Amino acid sequence: MKKILIWALCAVCSPAFALPLTAESRREARQINAFLKAVYAQRANDNASFALLQQALKLSPDSAYIKRLLVAQALAEGKPELAQPYADFVPADSTDPEDWTVYGAYQWKLGQVEEAEKAYEKALALAPENSQVLYQYASLLSSLGSMQAAAKLLELAEKYPALAADIYTAAGNIYGRSKQYQQALAYYDKALAVSPKEPAAMLGRAEVYEKTSQYFLMLHELEELEKIGYGSAATYSRMGSVFLLVKDLPKAETYFLKAKADDNGDIPTSYFLALIAEQKGDYARAAGYVRDAADYNENASKWVQVSFYLQRLNQPQESLKTLAQAYQKFPGNVEVAYFYGVALNDNAQYKKAARVLEQVLDTNPSYTEARMQYAYALDGLKKYKALEEQLEMLIGENPQNAAALNLYAYSLAERGVRLNEASGYAARALAVSPQDASFIDTMAWIYFKQNKPDLARDLFTSLDTETFSANAEIAYHYGAVLVALGQQTEAKKYLELARREIKAAEKLYKKIK
Template sequence: MKTKIGLIIVLFIAVISIPGFSLESGAKKYESYLHYLQGIIFLRNNEIAKAQYELEKTIDFDKNAAPAYKELISIYINIGNVSKAQMLAKRLKNISENQDTKMFLGGYYVYAGDTTSAITQYEEILKKSPDNIDSILMLAGIYSEINPEKSLNFWDKFISYKPDSSEAYLRKSVVQRKLKLLEDAKKSLIKAIEIKPDDLLTHVALSEIYQDEQQYALAGEELYKCTVFENENYALYIRAGEMFVLANDMERAESIFKESLKVSKDDPLVYYWLGLLYESRKDWGKAVEYMEKSISGKPDVTSFLKLSYFYTQKNDSKKAIKALERAQKFDPKSPEIQFFLGLGYLDKKQRSKSIKHLKKALELNPELVDAYYYLGTIYEQNNKIDESIKCFITLLQYDPKNAVAMNYLGYTMADRNMNLDESEELIKKALAQDPENGAYLDSLGWVYFKKGKYAEAKAEILKASEKVKDPVIFEHLGDIEEVLGNIESAIENYKKAIFFTPQSKILKKKIKKLEKKINSK
């Protein structure tokens, strides 16, 4: 009991000096003081509801008790009663014109999103006190969002009063980045680092600018510096290592990643990045080793797909498919896994399994255009032309500018004397995107051949043969020359084709037939 009385006396003495309270006589003033004192006690004890009641009583007895208004506004904001806070702020503005009240109201208006009113309060303070650094700081912050150019003047003014404020230089750099003043932003950050070398945010901000400029080595160095004072934060090592990978400084990246293993205690992400690093070196054995370690700690679809790819590069298709099957157990609903399983089995010439997985991929993601492409090629090679055409038509509905698909579909139909006008149109659209593509030129020539336009066909396929040395192109030239009656030229082109495919019975048969024709003359 004695303690409480003592506290009340102390608070009472303090309140006497608070702007907004006076020592006027009268019962109401006395009651107001007591309620305010009790409200402050409740606030200190975190009894918000009781404090609210006492402070509301305070302003009932004394309509000019500015300190009580401030406490109540803060309470209303914290409990979400925005309308009451707004009402009291209006009343407070009318009853108190001192600098402390203006600072308080400025902060309230910032919270309420009324930047115009906040600016008014701070500017009124600066008219009377031009060196009020709190107002300068608040205006710098507000203008950073609504008028970045103007905010720089306030940041410079604030820094003139507080030249050792690293935070001010950091916040100024944010505005400079927003205005694309990257060189100025770097200077501000370098100055901030001079003042406070162990500030993580400043180093990270400078690193981000270097990243934007694609100066990845500098970005990595800036992040690595942070490991001196943040040596347990292994994310910094990882990010720094990533930057050196992008800078193509693989030795430095490897060194940092391996250093991070001691800090991260074998974090799977570090092993993942080491796997990618050895991928860049085409060291597939090491790439597999580290990706397996990454998966053992944190299996995910991306890591399994990478592992499968690494095995493919080692010419170990069995283990590549096994990695994908492990991935399938981990995530059976991943369309990417089904797609790559389809490709894996296609590589092993197991077309039925390939079709099964490609179809499953499309069930899971009907917009996976590459699956339509490979499914269409398998159907075409199995002479299921209707199914193949359907796949390519669907693909082009999702990706109407896919030149590869347009060419494949156009050639497939032309080779079978189907829809020759449509075939020609498709192939010409593909050539419009890639006019120098030898395969597309050959396809157009083949359409002309099927239409009986032999001169046009020869011209296009000759252009194709200059760009691509391919047995199909030479065989097409041979067929055209034969139709044109140029038997020796036809034989010459068939022989060029058979050089690439010496086991081709069809080419051997064509050569034999034409040689017999020459000998019979």
Template sequence: MNTAGKTIFSLILLSMAVTQAVALETGDRKYNSYLYFLQGEILLRQNDPDAAQYKLEKTIELDRNAVPAYKELVFLYLQSGNYEKARMLVKTLKNLSDNIDTKLFLGTYYVYAGDTTSAINQYQEVIKKDPENAEAIIILAGIYSEINPEKSLGYWDRYIALKPDSGDAYYRKAVVLKKLNKTEGAKKLLQKAIGLQPDDLLTRVTLAEIYESEQDYILAGDELYYCAGLDKNTYGYYIRAGEMYMRAKDYEKAERVFKEALPVSKNDPVVYFWLGLLYENRMDWKTASEYVEKSLTGKSDIAGYEKLSYYYTQLNDVNKALKTLEQALKLNPKSAEVNFFLGLGYMDLKKNGKAEKYFLRTVDLDPNLSDAYFYLGTIYEQSGKFDKALPNLRKVVELTPKNAVAMNYLGYCLADRDVSMDEAETLIRAALEIDPENSAYRDSLGWVYFKRGKYQEAKMEIEQASKNLKDPVVFEHLGDIEKALGNKKNAESFYKKALFLEPKNKNIKKKIKELKI
């Protein structure tokens, strides 16, 4: 063999050796990369994310094409807040792999990252490659359910066609229809879902909500009662079911459900409170008060005391009602509502001094509570303090400009004292515009005419009022008009009608005597 031949042979041997060495080295790198990946997976299952991250980073350092490692690392970075690292890995991953699994993964990443548009694009690409990819279809249905409910319906239909036994899909499409106010379609889908998964609480609760919105309270109650049977440790379903039956006025059913709730709830005060409300609807004030008393034994709260005081008032025990409200006031001395109710209670007892104190405290705590100003005005007006009554009554009209009762009361008070007659007439006419059939307001307008000397107009208005309002004041007014017109006999007749209705009225007796002089 010549020298040139030896040289070529040597080069061939060297080349073979180098190639074999590179192959061995490459094999070692991939093998080591795979070992790191397996170790990372094990560490993830052992809930050691930091150590797992290190192993997975070593994996892609040794093998830049290790797609599974990239995927694991992306979510580890997201969980640890390394969003930029995750973004960079995703960018690399997109260039490494274009298969369906990677696109599904990227879609999940974009959803997690809040990039809805990119997520949609990835899932749409999956569907182009695989039109029956159920995972991509249901995720798109879910995304569009939030951002474009109408568009989501087509995706739900596609998914249901692929998975006709998916109760969850029927439920989720029903939620979309409910959002779009397509309740009939929603009900049918929910009923279909219940047929597939009869023990799913969320499906039944959603159906109950639709029944409630349609005021079909019995069906709503039935669904919620079924839920109570499924979840025997949650008595809230019993309470909601009982509430629905109460709205339907099926008090027997409501009572049965509330009483079933008592042992489950371990006699929770809330259940006793609802039983009190139930008997309130039956107007059985005694039983209602007994149940609310039990609720307050377990838990003191203002709402319970307010209810109980109302029941005592209905039982004509105002003193007990006031003591109950004083208990409520101890819980919250700054409750405008409780102070207001105390004021009303003391008015009932004719203790206007105490009532005034509580009403003043009420408006101090809540300057917009118009009823408190109204009752202050009536207390002052009836005690001859019209200078104090006037600003309070005007405040009521200011706060509630459509309050016909307040406008009439203020207008009548002004007219009766010959004060601001134009204002008085304007107020009363405004009240009549709101309630044109109100005989008391018509009497007030007639009284304005009387005070202005327009006796015929006054007579016409008050006679009209007397047809529907048999009130001593109305008959007294008619007597005053007839007297002013010189018709003493008619005047006496009306005064006697007034006296019949109010036998102790000394002023009317005096007017009858004056006619005979």
């Protein structure tokens, strides 16, 4: 019998039995369809939901409910400005707590705190057991950070015991932000007395311990959080930083690696792991950690840091390539441009280095280090007049600029001109830094150019063996001095160190051989 009745109903609803719809009925059908389409889009987090709600409102322009949905959707999308035309959705005598909750959230987003408070209080009066309204109101009060807000929170805790733990935690946060740490701890303790495993209260207590330098208590709190499953990149990273502070490097690294596993791009974690790897001399891993940071593509300094690690890995071309990419990616960034200019100088690309450094000096004329690097580029380009102008400017600003004095002296010595003047500059540089091997080399080279090889040799003998092994130019100069003194056998040892890098050393080596 049931089957027959169902068949009969279907027959009545089928096109063959359909009655013609009135204009009013068709309008209502369009309204319902538009509304349902918008609601389904909202539930599916469809980007088109706001536009669909607007279409629904056009068909039902007096619908306060659709206006409320539009306001809520605008807030959900982080675009409160879109809600303004629909903000009149709630009448002053509304008895719907949802109206006042949405209106409160809207006013809060606009920064109208008093209006937001009034709206939430009306919502709570209408729905005193609605935990969502209470939570939003408590969040608003917590964000205010005032003692008046804290007092209101404590009243709410007495009135709504089911949410007391959350409310006491919010009060603790207010006291913590105002640096009243004892009161903050008291309210976190109250929250934990109500709910012994309340993670937000435990985290708040850990923060107070951190700010009051009670690091072992802080670590204990965070370890307890980890035990109950509330470990996160943020907490692991903070634990790692504390272990780093107390110089327990293995534990610090362990927790930073946990943080990285939880959030590979966590910025503090990447920084500290790179620092630890750098201390270990593991520059490849340090570079990898910096590249993994979430802000790497927006942070010019981190590209410079990676280039430094690549330089330490003896990969100058990769280091230069990284700086070249950063120079394109961060136009106008002075730090990147400066280090790019330095790297170009090191790579003997003096023309490009001069162009880059000149641009830096155009906008930063007082950048002494950039001017010094520009001078090195000009020396490499043999633009001696411009070089001397830059060096005189640097020495004029700081008569004890040893690097500028030394470059001036060495450039004159290499050209074999004004050697007495060169000797004066070199002596001034050595007076500032008497142990600097490159300054000693410059003075010795001037003596050599002045045909005083004995004096040159005396200076070179003050340098240790490692200096000659590490610096081909200094090794070549000493070799040339020894050849001039007729000590070919001894000279070969130093020329051998230099001949693969310096053509003049190779030529002299072959000559005496």
